[in-house]
Amino acid sequence: MKSFGDYEIQSELGRGGMGIVYLAVQTELNRLVALKMLTGHYGPDELQRFLEEAETAAGLSHTNIAHIYEVGEHDGTPFFSMEYVECGTLADRLRKEPLDPREAAELMISVARALHHAHHNRVVHRDMKPANILIDQDGVPKVADFGIAKRLDEDSQLTRTGAVIGTPTYMAPEQAKGLSRHVGPAADVYSLGAILYEMLAGRPPFLPEDSETPITIRVLTDDPVSPAFYNSSIPRDLENICMKCLEKEPPNRYESAAAFAEDLRRYLDDETVLAKPPSTIGTSVKWVRRHPWKFVGATTGLLVLVAALFFLTRWELYQRLHTEYATHISWTNGVLEPLSKVSLSAAATSESYLKVTRRGWFGPVVKVEVLNPRGYPAVIRQTFGTERIPIYVEGISGAQPYTEKLTETSTIDFAFEGDDVQEATSRDRNGQVNWRIIYDRVASSGSIARARFVNLRGFEASNGQRATNLEFERDAKGRDIRVIFFDAAGKPAPNGEGVYGYKMERDGIGRLTNVVNLGANGEPIANRAEVIAYSLNWNNGIRYEVKDAQGRPTLLKGVAAVVTEVDKTGNATRVTNLGNDGQPCRDQATLWSVQELKRNEHGELIQRTYYKADPGGALKQIRQVSVAYDDHGYPTEIRTVGDTSPRTSMTYDDKGNVIEEKFLNANGQPVIGDKGYAITRSTYVSNNQGLRVEQTYFDPSGNKTYCKSGYHRLINEYDVTGFLKRLTQDEHDPSKYKYYRYVTEPEYDDQGRGRKNTSRFEDA
16 A cells, blocks of 8 residues: 555556546545546646646535545645545446436436536536546436636636547537637537437447548537437437537527526426427528538529428428327228327327327328327236227127237337338237238239238238138228138138128228128128127217128127217217117126226226116116226226126236236235136246246245146247247146156247147156
8 A cells, every 4th residue: 555645545546648546545534535646747738737627626516526625746746636436437337238218317417507516617627428427326426527627717828729629429519620719618518418318329429430530520510310319219308408409509509507407307307398309491401501512503502402392391291200199090001090180188098099100291100009098008908998909810899809819919010112011010018029911012903902911920820710811802092891811722711700801881081880790702690709790880989789691780689789988088988788679788698788987087997887787677786897007007906896706916017018916805915816826926038039928826925836737837938920939837846746847849830830749847
């Protein structure tokens, strides 16, 4: 251990061209400090800069600025000691992992307020970068290294006009020009934006390897791409705040670091931020001003500008991505189109809604997302909600059980060749491909189109159903009015509802008004729910009427019609099964006569009450289902009171996967269910190799137990196409079984059809 005046040097922290920084103990006060001293050969300018750094930082007293403790000289060596921050720098943190957007905003508020304090004291840092932001053990940032800071009230001779100082990656354009006299607080605001950009995008706005042009030139001439180009999950408001800091002209940035911090605070508090996305025209004008040499003469410039405006307008109308919202959607020319658009505020009070991304204002839909009222992937089937995506191969009438269907669709992406849709790809909440519809453009002509319903590898995707090929007949607006199903050999095949096709009629906006289920010969047949045909009337809610093969009204288990009353956002509030007399159905074959639905302020179903009409028409409650939700809008508890009284609680991950499920008694305590356990805990691992789902079983106390089949853990592993590649029944009950693990591995032929299963027993 080496002594240096009142300091005991512990280790070296870093060094530069003229100086070195040590970790030391200040013996008199028994505290750890960072000790910085000049070493080697240095002249008066270097000494003056060193002392100015210490004096500048020492004059600033702020929680988020590293404190200077002592400035002095020992044995002819100038030094100063400062606060030691032991957890490294923001640069160290960013090399390990990216920051959550909210965490990045909170950290930058503290840094910006520290710099505003410096600016208020007439000091500009001029070298803000992640390496100069220290992070203490509580996560509090500290601004350090005022080595090239500038005092606004002094005309230092250490920095000559024309000299470029600072770190190019985070340097403001006025610094890159070498205009030291014009470098003020706005330059630090630019650097803060560059640091925020790196925190969000995982890289700074400009890197040397991006281009052969030097960074200092690109800082002057090129606009950085949005950080959302590198990370599409960045909130739009935070993206706008970041890009406002990176404006080329200082007046276009935030007027101060404090204003920048305040806009970040607005973002965190879900208030309207001041930063707005740059308009297409505004961006073009700025670009032209920075590249006047590209225009040869006024006439040529005008022609180029007109041409640019033409293409930019076309891009805005037909290329730039725009977002719409809807609650009902329909296939039109092979793409899902909203039947009517709604505002986001209206959509966010519906039990679920569709976020539609369109290429331009008038271009095609390229993506559809199914979201719950709180903006997360919707969980629809848990509460028997309305499924938003019509999937012909599974059925459009609700006659196929959930257990036979593919997992819920969360997103659908559309691929185009020119203006023609080539493919629709569905993904579940884990990003795994559910199914694809591949359109056969060559075989399509006029109003007739054909497609295949397949998985990622092009094999048939329907669960146990033979219908994999579809033929569509469309009306003049491109809406499907007839769909016929075939197998891979081109023979008629049923879909999930047991029908071979649909004949459909629609109203002016595209809603279904009549549906006839078709058989293999094209004649009307009943589906699995015994319905042959039905009509839909959308006036003042929805009226569903059962029809026979000739289109005449008929009864289904005593029900002539189902009337759904809705609130102003289209959520069902009451559903009534009507008999022939127009009154709630009294037929004993009908399970219920009336449902009453209550919803919370988000439009989520919180209570569903079932009533049965007695022979005299009086309604009596037979069952009530109550639902509670978490902050993501996922149902956390479903409780039934009636002829049976099951009660279940669920916990979800942020994608909507159930990670814990408990069977509860009337008092809310876990109890053993009919499958032999009280609690199921699940994990989901999704990557480019596929999906792994693991379930483990526990007793009411949370201790390890076994299901009725005798094992503690079930592992399903799926490949990227959605095919099961391995099923493992793990940790069998040793008191009943001699083996520990039972593994089944399916094999498929070259068409993706199951060929055989290979099973084996394994020990631990």
